[in-house]
Amino acid sequence: MREWWRDAVIYQIYPRSYQDSNGDGLGDLKGITQRLEHVASLGVDAIWLSPFFTSPDKDMGYDVSDYTDVSPIYGTLGDFDALMAEAHRLELKVIIDQVLSHTSDQHPWFAESRSSRDNPKADWYVWADPKQDGTPPNNWLSIFGGSAWMFDTRRHQYYLHNFVKEQPDLNFHNPEVVDAVLDVMKFWLDRGVDGFRLDTVNFYVHDASLKDNPPAGWNEFPNNPYDAQQQIHSKTQPENIEVLKRMRALTDRYRDRMMVGEVGEAGTRQIEVMGEYTSGGDKLHMAYSFAMLSHDHSAAHFRRCIEGFQKDAPNGWPCWSFSNHDVMRHVSRWMEHEDQADPIAKQSIAMLCSFPGTLGIYQGEELGQLETDILYDEVKDTANIAFWPEYKGRDGCRTPMVWEHDKAHCGFSEVQPWLPVKAPQAARAVDLQEHRASSVLEAYRETIGFRRQREELRLGTTRFLDLPEPILAIVREHEGSVLTCVFNLSADEHRLEMPGDAHPVGPRDAQLKQHVLDLPPHGFAFLESHDAVELKWVEGSTPAE
Structure with a gap:
């Protein structure tokens, strides 16, 4: 199932x-x-x-x-x-x-861990000694800025925090x-x-x-x-x-x-x-x-x-x-x-x-x-x-x-x-x-x-047609039924020729007339067929009136 x-x-x-x-x-x-x-x-x-x-x-x-x-x-x-x-x-x-x-640094686990170097949760977080000059143990950085290490005066050690200093990292080696x-x-x-x-x-x-x-x-x-x-x-x-x-x-x-x-x-x-x-x-x-x-x-x-x-x-x-x-x-x-x-x-x-x-x-x-x-x-x-x-x-x-x-x-x-x-x-x-x-x-x-209605989209295989930017064309196929999904990822109109037989289904804002697909700015279409659809770029063309 x-x-x-x-x-x-x-x-x-x-x-x-x-x-x-x-x-x-x-x-x-x-x-x-x-x-x-x-x-x-x-x-x-x-x-x-x-x-x-x-x-x-x-x-x-x-x-x-x-x-x-x-x-x-x-x-x-x-x-x-x-x-x-x-x-x-x-x-x-x-x-x-x-x-x-x-x-959080306010979690009871961390409160216990930072209390000493020999408590039951002492190794539950990532602790490390300073270098001889007092600087952090390595060069790791926090995503939110600065070093990923924070010095703790209770243990005289640094703890690791990949994010803010109030987010100490757990030690998954334990x-x-x-x-x-x-x-x-x-x-x-x-x-x-x-x-x-x-x-x-x-x-x-x-x-x-x-x-x-x-x-x-x-x-x-x-x-x-x-x-x-x-x-x-x-x-x-x-x-x-x-x-x-x-x-x-x-x-x-x-x-x-x-x-x-x-x-x-x-x-x-x-x-x-x-x-x-x-x-x-x-x-x-x-x-x-x-x-x-x-x-x-x-x-x-x-x-x-x-x-x-x-x-x-x-x-x-x-x-x-x-x-x-x-x-x-x-x-x-x-x-x-x-x-x-x-x-x-x-x-x-x-x-x-x-x-x-x-x-x-x-x-x-x-x-x-x-x-x-x-x-x-x-x-x-x-x-x-x-x-x-x-x-x-x-x-x-x-x-x-x-x-x-x-x-x-x-x-x-x-x-x-x-x-x-x-x-x-x-x-x-x-x-x-x-x-x-x-x-x-x-x-x-x-x-x-x-x-939800189309098994091609939920269950089908996936491949792409080789078309130049800004056209994305995805072919989804399931049990002999083919959906070709075409998207114009630009603010300009574009035209594609489609020599084979297919017809638009589902939501769309593109127009298909006489084997020509006119895609408005940010336009798209789902094309249904029983065989692979071939699409050809029409260089420099504008949509028909």
Whole structure:
């Protein structure tokens, strides 16, 4: 029997920004439960909840101080159980974040570990002596700026933190640590969750000898010094595979559960690691990286990502997405002018639905939501404040969902939200798009529904046609039926000749007349046929009247 997650569309919810149910300006679990009908109406299969665990919020919940309880700002364990029950009633699976590479510095494990060098948890975190001159043990850097090492006066040692200093890294070389994180996962599996999104899954194991990372070989020094190194020793170590195998063995004891891992790597290496971590059926069920969360909007890039994964992991499984809580919203990344926003948004869901694998969409994406312009005095993502203003942090993609355009704060909250709701975002409210055939929201519903109906898109083989930029053409084939998915990734009109027989099906904005396919700016079409379709570039042509 085919596993449910292989065909799934997963909808990410950022709890702090989805719906405030108690009037404190922060989204919460009860608010999410109230809005699940909207999620179900999209035709998605599952929700992924970003962290809602007890946390001092130095990194918006990704610094966990209690893995098995709910932060009071989000509610209670009872509220989580009610959310899960309602999701399951609506036939939505529930996937939760597990932030296991590091904890909060306020976690009881770390409080004990830092208390001395000989306590029972002394080796639960990555501790190292200073060099003779007092400097850190090696050159490893934090993603959020500065050294990845913080000196602790209790132990007179440094501890490792790949992220903010309040996020000490666990020592996965210690078997007790692996046992402890497996117990955390078991707690939630026993509670009935359907799967896990594993944060920074390739950061679990570090090089135990603490060798320096080599330089990346840059031509121009990057904005973030972290990118000036090849992180070949601080993460993605071979021993990580054994940790993933233990996690998989635990998950496989439960019926219909899954794990999707976030791979934080650079360049082509991220696709290779996705393959390594999902091959063989004994590690992750699937993985995603930041490969498609970039500014690269070329046909060659998307083709390279998919073909690279197919090559490196022929029996692995990818999860593709264009936006999440860590990056600028993809419509804003890819558009040159605001009037391109809706065409890009509609094309992007059509393109995503043409890709093989599991799909992820981020809240507000179904509205064609744009990045919010956050001012300095509005910043909440202080982890990245060192890079302002060249990098304004992640607040711009985390602003509240907009439900009703004419209500205070667009129906998210009755009081001032934790991040502002601004006019460009309010103009894309759910109520303005409901039942409007030309809206982005209805395009998402139509396209996701089309994918559900077409076995070529869910089950079919995948290959690409050789066409020049900016045309991406993907052929999906299943049991003698062929869908050719064609996308114009530019703001100009383009024409293709199609000598064979095919006809458009499903959502589209291209015109097919007399074997000529006219693609408007950011246009697309799904072409159905029983044989391979041949498309030819018409150089310098313009669409027919």
